Amino acid sequence: MKKQLTALLIIFAATNFFSQSNAATPVDNSKVFTVEQIIESAPSLVGQTVQVKGLVQHICDKTGRKLFLATADGSKTFRFNAGDKIDVFNENALDSTVLAIGVIVEQKLTLEDLNKQEAAVLAAEKVAKAKKAKVKEVVDHCTSEAKANGENVTVTPLQRIQTLKDKLNAQIKDGKNNYLSFYNASNCNEYHIVK
Numbered sequence: 001m002k003k004q005l006t007a008l009l010i011i012f013a014a015t016n017f018f019s020q021s022n023a024a025t026p027v028d029n030s031k032v033f034t035v036e037q038i039i040e041s042a043p044s045l046v047g048q049t050v051q052v053k054g055l056v057q058h059i060c061d062k063t064g065r066k067l068f069l070a071t072a073d074g075s076k077t078f079r080f081n082a083g084d085k086i087d088v089f090n091e092n093a094l095d096s097t098v099l100a101i102g103v104i105v106e107q108k109l110t111l112e113d114l115n116k117q118e119a120a121v122l123a124a125e126k127v128a129k130a131k132k133a134k135v136k137e138v139v140d141h142c143t144s145e146a147k148a149n150g151e152n153v154t155v156t157p158l159q160r161i162q163t164l165k166d167k168l169n170a171q172i173k174d175g176k177n178n179y180l181s182f183y184n185a186s187n188c189n190e191y192h193i194v195k
Contacts, residue, residue, distance in 0.1 A: 032099065035071045035078050042078075042183035045104040050185065052078065052100050053194065056093045058144040064088030067100065067191070068144045077148045083189035096193045102185030109180045114165050121157045149182045 033041065035054040054069030057077055065082040067089045080100045082089060143153040151160050168180050 035069045035076070038078050038104075038185075039071070039076060039183075042104050043106070043181065046106050046183070047104065049101060049103050052080075052102075052185065053097065054078070054100075055097050056089075056095065059089045059091060059094055060144070064091075066145070067093065067098075067188070068148055069098070069100065076150070077144060079145070079148045079184040080188040080191070081184060081186045083187040085189035086191075089191070093191070093193055097195070098191050099194050100185065100188055100191040102188035104183060105186045107182045107184065109164065109168075109182065110178065111165065111168060114161055114168065118158065118161045118165075121161065125158075148184065 032051045032053050035052060038045075038050065038052045052069060054071070055074075056067060057070035057074065058068040060066035065086070065088060067080045067082070068077040069080065070077050080102050083102070146153050146160060152163065155163070164180060168178075171180070172178050
């Protein structure tokens with residue numbers, strides 16, 4: 001019984017240690033990034049809590065849990081995902097400048113992921129054709145999401161996927177990573193409209 005209790009205490013201590021070591025670093029209240037700066041700096045800030053100030057260009061229509069801050073010229077965006085303390089982002093934030101706080105995360109996209117996306121688009125096109133509907137009505141891909149990933153939003157979903165495949169294949173051929181990296185901020189539990 002004593003050995004089992006000791007083993008449980010060791011497992012608990014190890015689990016507690018690893019959960020704390022993987023926690024995001026506290027926010028540096030003195031540093032506020034612009035959207036341009038966070039897009040540039042995100043790869044070196046993974047796991048860190050950051051503050052970003054920018055104009056809210058879009059809030060996800062379906063869930064309300066994605067907030068997109070735009071660069072000054074509106075050409076690029078950076079996504080914040082709501083944390084567990086936010087049900088949905090307030091629509092009053094749309095077209096307002098906000099200060100949002102979140103943890104920088106890296107999302108990796110592999111050829112397998114792209115192949116699955118391609119298959120889903122092809123299946124959606126087949127359904128759309130059978131229903132004589134427009135593919136856009138069946139394919140659910142947010143252009144704000146694509147814009148935040150630096151994708152061309154004026155092309156079809158299949159063209160977008162092919163462009164990403166070409167980029168990834170070139171990267172692999174050059175001996176680099178076998179995935180594409182995209183960055184956003186997760187666990188956003190605090191944001192404020194600023195003047």
